[in-house]
Amino acid sequence: MLTIVFDADGLIKLARAGILERVASLIHCITSQQVYNETMRGKEKMYEDAFIIDALVEKGSIEVKRIKPTEGLLGLGLGERSALALFNKIQGDAIISDDRKFLAVLETVDIPFIIPTDLIAMLAVHKKLQKTEAIKALEVLRPFVREENYTAASELIGGD
């Protein structure tokens, strides 16, 4: 089974897209305690994605690990630094994130990453998501991602 490490961006976007549960049933989803805590701050303001993430962690579909964050990375938050440390420790397959700064750091240390819109497209291409579900998920994410990334993923699954 694929093992993917999530930062807050990856968890929140896939929860909003309504496919995090499906992803967790297909992929070993793992995150750090700091990322989990970061996303849970959203509960104070009743962001639905925070409740979805919490329920999946409670159910054991998303694994949460305690880890010491990587030090000395300017411009990254505790969550991203701990996700990086977690990836290095468990040697997962990739990190899911759409955070420009975080991805730039991952590029410098040659860590593979996937942006949420590409993951949705990949699941649709492999018929793990119906085309209509994938298109709907991308539509939900559209206001939160760069238009070019939305369009590219949409084209991959044969949408408009």
Add this chain to the structure above:
Amino acid sequence: METVAYPLRVPTEIIALAKLRAKEEYVDQSTALRQLLYLGAEEYILSLTETGRISVGRGAELLKTSVQDIYRLAEKHGVRLGATQEQRKKSLATTKKIGEKPLP
């Protein structure tokens, strides 16, 4: 949010704005001034995040808010945060590589 006292000369026009905001928002003048400062900080954090100088998580830490709030702010200001075209190409390469592994 933790605060510190800081000596500052403020343009009279900004004080006038703070007075106006204080009346409209039913807050005292100092609070109105802090709110204006915070609004400026929010925009600045968004621009740093958009250009990839800081991450969304770091932005949320600096504003003492949640990651979800940063997205809400970005949406409000019409700012799209996310991977660059180059990063997307790398993401796609990883997706293709990983896609070769069987999914249950």
